[in-house]
Structure formats: C-alpha cells, structure tokens
Amino acid sequence: MAEVPHIPVLSAEAMGYMAPERGGLFVDCTIGAGGHARALMAGGATRLLGLDRDRHALACAAQSLAAWRDRVDLVHADFHELDAVLDARGIARIDGAIADLGVSSMQLEGDGRGFSFKRDEPLDMRMDQSAGATAAELIRETSETELADAIFRYGEERHSRRIARAIVATRRDAPVETTGQLAAIVRRAMPNRGWRRIDPATRTFQAIRIWVNRELDGLATALEVICRRLAANARVVVVSFHSLEDRIVKQTFRALGRGHEAIIRILTKRPLVASDDERDRNPRARSAKLRAAERIA
Template sequence: MTSVDFNAWHMPVLTVETIDALSVKPDGLYLDLTAGGGGHSAAILEKLGKNGRLYAADRDPEALKICDARLSGIETSATYKTVHASFSEFPDWLQQEELGHVDGLLADLGVSSHQLDSSARGFSYLNDGPLDMRMNPEQSSTAADILSAIPESELVALLRLYGEERYATLIARAIIRAREKKTINRTAELAQIVSGAVPPHARREGNPARKTFQALRMAVNGEQQELAHLLHAIPDVMSQGGRAVVISFHSLEDRMVKQAMRRWQSPCECPRDFPTCVCGKQPIGHQVSSKPQVATDEEIQDNRRARSAKLRVFEFGGGVA
C-alpha cells in the first residue's frame, strides 16, 4: 500500500498542526495512543532519529495491522512498537523506566474513516450492516445488545448526554416500541426507526440518525470513561517539557480535555478570598494556547470529517500534582 492507499483507509486530521504541537525531538520517546491507520504515527516516526522511540497503540486490532504495515515501510533509524490496548490499560504497558520520560503523547479521539465506512463494523447509519459499533471486536457488548435491554429512561439520558439529541424522548420511545416487536440488530433498521420518530423538518436538516448513532457508539465503547482514565494518567508519564496533544470531535470530550488541562495548569483548590495558597497544589505545566486549533478551510474541503476537530496542547514542567 502507498501513502495514498493508507490515507484512503483513514485520513488523519490536523497532521501538520499535530507534529508542530508535539515539537518532536529526534531522540525522544513518543506515544500515539490512537494509531488507527498510522497517519499520525508515520509523521512522528519520520521525525525521529537513531535513539528515537515510538509506541503506536490502538484498541482496534484491525487498525493496528494497517498501522504496522505503514510504519514498516518507513526508512528510519528509530524504533517503534505497536500495542493493542485501550486508554483504560494505559500506562500499564509502558516500561517502568519510561514513566516520567515521555516527550510527546497524542490522542485523536475520532473514529477512523474505515470504521465509519465499513458496513460490517456497524458504525454507519448510511450503510446497512450488523448493529455492532465495537472499536475492539474482542469486547462483548454490541450496540444491539445495549438496545435490547436498556430502560427507556436511561436511553433518553444516553441520547441527550452523548448525542445532544433534542428529540431524545421521541426517539427512545420509538426504539422501545420497535424492539417489543422484534430485536433491532441492523443499522438500517435503527436509522429508519429514528427517521420515523423525529418531526418532518428534522429530516430536512441532515440525517436524523447521526446523533443517535454517535451516542450509542460512545456508550458501547465507554468513550467518556476511557478518556477520563487517560486524562488522569497522562501527568504521571510525561517528562519535563513533554507535550500532550489531544484532538476531540465532540463537545463533551473537548470539555473534559479543556477542564483537565485547566486543572493541570491551575490546580489550587483554595477559596478565592484566601490571600495565599494553603492546599499546596502547584501547576504542573501550562496550556500552549487557551484556544484549540481547528482545521483550515483547505483541509476541511479535502476531508469533511476534520470540520469538527479541535486540537489542544499542554506542556508539562514545574510543580507537582
């Protein structure tokens, strides 16, 4: 496969901005925790020299195979290793001596183009396939499993929280009624149920199933919980001057990232009217920019999935958590 073929499998977003933000050192230790098709990992590896090291991790074993194939074709004196792991398993797979010495860490929270486009994976509301949505096919519960048992009130809450769906009550009611007649186990079935549940004008504002599928995907893969674990673990692995880069695509995820970076920068919990800090919590670094970087118009034209991407950067150094 050529670089064009790999990008067809999955086109990474904000690649130039990511590499700039990581400020890659030739002899550094770098982690790409969402390697996917290897686009970002390849760009990092190309910057590394003889003593440089890269870990490319992902929870999707199929993606890791593609990533490994891509990285193996790069001429480099650096070393790399692929790791099959989710955020919740981080940093258990790092060597003890590597803790506190990571120079750069990347987490791209988006879903890969291949996952979305492959009907067999069950992520897409545009193509019929099994209602699966597991990023790691080795895990047990699928989207169909969740829909077969979730109470209506919990489904409403899920659609509102993860999908920010204004018609959550109508959609949840329609799903419950439909599953009483037969199990919902195909993506086309679910998309049709959602379309029939929302008001006619909502169907003219784009595919009405988009937010429902997003909410289910986040629930199936425990994305909020996985991200919370990662954000808690990051400070313990970073070196002085090391940078963490996180790319989010959903307001809930971006809010979690933004709040975590604010805590890292300003951890003091003392009341504002205290003249001096008595809690003892000191900053462990600073946000490189208070505002996220977004894709250029040119990138969005080439890759529409980049339109909602937000990149945030934090540089570690100074103080203790």
Template sequence: MPSQAPSHTPVMVVEALQCLRPHSGGLYIDATVGLGGHSAAILDAAGDGARLIGIDQDPGALDLAQERLRPYGPAVTLVEANFADLDAAFDEVGETDADGILMDIGMSSYQIENSGRGFSFTRDEPLDMRMNPETELTAAHVVNRYREEDLEAVIRDYGEERWAGRIARAVVERRKQGPLATSRQLASLIEGATPGSARRRRHPATRTFQALRICVNDELGALRLGLDKALDRLRPGGTLCVIAFHSLEDRIVKRRFRAAAESLEPTYELLTKRPMTAEDEVLDNPRARSAKLRAIRRAPTSGNADDSES
C-alpha cells in the same frame, strides 16, 4: 477483517506537529494509532533515533497500522490496549515517560467504512459498535434491552439529541415486533420518529449513533482516565496533544487541561488557550469540520518542594 486497506486522512497534522515538536532521539506515544497517519508524520518530523509506541484498542486498526508503519522498523512498537490503561501499555514496553503523547479520539475511516460493525447509519451492518471486539456491551444490547428511560438518557446525554424521548419511545415500540438488528433498520426508524426540521442540517440518526458509540465504548470514561495518565507520563518539557470531535469530549479536555495548568507540582503550561481548528482542511477531509485540538506542556524543569527550599 477489513475488506481492503482503507485510506484515512489524518486531521490537523501540521498543528499537532507544531505542538509536539518531535525531535531526534525522542520517545512519542500515539495513543490512538488508528491507521498510522499521525504516527508516520511524527516519526518523519522527529528524524534519527526517535521511537514511537502506537496504541489502539481495535486489533483491526493495529493490523493496518502495522502495514503502514512497517518502513520504520524497530522505531515503532504497537500495543493493543485502551488508553485508559496507559500505565499497563507503558509497562508492557518497559518505558516510564515520553516526550510527546497524541490522542486523536473517535473513529477511523476503517471503522466506519470497513469494519462491518454498524458504526455508520449509511450501511446495513449488525448493530455492534465495539472498537474492542472483546468487550461485552454492544449497540444491539443497548437498543434492544435498555429500559426506555435509560435509552433516552443515553441518547440525550451522549448525543445531545433534542428528540431523545421520541426516538427512545419509537425504538421500544418497534422492538415489540422483534429486536432491531442492523444499523439501517435503526437509522430508518429514527428518520420516521423525528420531525422534518431535524433533517435539515444532518442525518437525523447522527446524534443517536454517536450516543450509542460513546456508551458502548465508555468513551468519556476512558478519556478522563487517559488524560490523567497521559499528563502523569510526560517528561519535563513533554507535550500532550488531544484532537476531539464533539463538544462532550472537548469539554472534558478543556477542563482537565485547565486544572493541570493550575497545579503547582508538576507545573504545566497551556499551549492552546483556545482550541485550534481546521477550517482549511474541510474540503479535503469532512472529519476536520468538528476537530478541535488542545495541547499542554509539562514545564521543562518542574521545581519540587526540595528544590524550592535549597
């Protein structure tokens, strides 16, 4: 449980609202409700009669979102789910489609600073990294049980880490003395295994921690499924807006949106030919540095085969 209610500054709120254009009476899905910052902004911008369904796979985040969004009363429904199961989340609340869907992927400050699950290499916590504590795979299992070549592939493919081979070798060597148990143990091992040049711009464990988190939570698989389902669930004129924090995610969003924009039925319009970024927010919110926002809108009147023949 969180030790205290942390604050999480939502990124690119203005840009997200520009794309989503919330309106009164609309139905909005925040597929990554986190601490509820974007959700509150959407409801404030929409005004009377709008409703919001907030989804998160982390029950700890949902507890905090519930507190934050309490003033909006019955306008908000919270659902514990993975956005890969967006259909189930819609079914649970008896809805079929929405005017706007937001995905602000990645971790919240609560998960990094207060969850105690080893997401940060600056803390000494058990190597867990599950966003949904009910799933089976933990970072400790990946680090202590994967074969060296599989661990190297995880670190290279999900962390785009140049020194993946060295790091995997050092982990396998070290675990002969007993399992690696905490985030700090892993971070200092990585520090020792990488050359000084790897430390210039960021902590040398940054990419490995990202890789483990992506692997443990199957983040890229969930994103692919979530995008397909979110595109299907847009009402005519509805918008899907996605904020991604690293190139692996952004590439998936870019490709899926391009494919959707080329489809004939339903038709979609790209609202961002290039991703929007948030340079002006970086001083206040370091998370903004790598944020990329892309949005796509379902055509207001999607012609179908019957319409075109009449």
C-alpha cells in the same frame, strides 16, 4: 473489508507542538491507520509506542509504519491502561504523546463494523470487537429511560425521549439488529420538518457509538496519567471531535495547569481548528479541535 483511507486531521499543527525532531520515545495513544505516527517517525522521533483498541487499526498501522518496524511497538490496548502498558515495558517517562480521539474513517466507513446508517449491516459499533456489548445487545437490554438518557447525553438529541419510545415499541415485536432498522426507526420517530442538512439519524448514531465504547468514561483520568508520564518539557496533543469530549480535555488541562501543584503549561489558549482548505479536503476535520500542553515539573 473494504478499506477507506483515514486522512490524519490537523497533522501539521499537531507535529508543530509535538516537536518530534527533539527525538525520544513518543506515544500515539490512538494509532488508527498510523497517519500521525508516520509524521512523528519521519519528523525525527527515535521510538514510538502505538496503542489502539481496534486490532484491525493496529494491522493497518503495522503496514503504514513498516519502514520503521524496528523502532515501533504496537499494542492492542485502551490508552486508559497506559500506566500498565508503560510499566510492563519498564518505561518511566515519555517524550511526547498524542491522542486523536473518536473513530477513524476505516471504522466509520468500512464494511461490517455497524457504525454507519449509510448501509444496512449488523449493529455492532464496538471499536474493540473482542470485548463488551454490541450496540444491538445494549439496545435490547436497556430500559427506555436509560436509552433516552444516553441518546440525549451523548448525542445532544432533543428528541431523545421520542426516539427511545419508538425503539422500545419496535423491539417488543422483534429485536433491533441492524443499522438499517435503527436508522429507519429514528427517521420515523422524528417530527417531519421537510428537508434537513444532516440525516435525522446522525445524532442518535453518534450517541449510541459513544455509549457502546464508553468514550467519555475515565477520559479525564487517562489524560492526567498521560501528563504525569511526560518528561520535563515534553508535550501532549489531544484532538477531539465533539463538544463533550473537548470540554473534558479543556477542564482536565486547566485543572493540571492551575496553582502551586501545576504539572503542565497549556500551549493553546483556544483550541486550534482546521483551515478552510483542510475542511474542504477532509470533512472529518470540520469538528476537530486540538489542544496542547507541556510538562513543567
């Protein structure tokens, strides 16, 4: 697989909140290529537990964290299973956690994963290639209404009905099995408005990726589990890349920080965004929002 380096987003800001120099056990819920994890270890974390549901990401993280191999535990797991992962290791409390949501550049741009409309390859899109239905299977088996709803909900695509109709019309003759086929169907289905800043397939590809990986399902509960596992004064940082995700982070933090039962204090009144300089250097940073909170009880 051609490797595309993943540049961590908002890393300095994330480390400012995580404060790894305090030492202790930190959890990287979405270790990816290990960029944030490296900064945690270099910054003074004593131990690190790194999770990812993509085995390829874990292999990359193992390489990039080789210098700290004795103090790093890498686990193939969805961070929604954090309770079970910690229980299995006899860990009650953690000293910090980071979740850098969504997909990595390695997934998006790497060959053979089926996330990108920039090349023609099998339509997979699963972060965890050992489980669940591929995008091609979902597209084959879903009704037109469900397809349209997913494209609208997860892509905020206002032409979702048109696109779903075109997909269903095409699949009557032959299954939609490649990224190139899907991109061509979407582009043809869109009203022709001349030059566009982004490819017309962008929102549909985002929607199907979120749908395939159930990226929003159970996110609020998973964030609550992270907060409940934090030791007193320990912090959680969440970086999100689209408004649906950010809304869930914001609402969950608010709910956990409200009233007599509050367990966290929100450290970011407004989400942090990347500087112009970072946006120029790393286009992935353009949509990033960082929120942080601290355990109080």
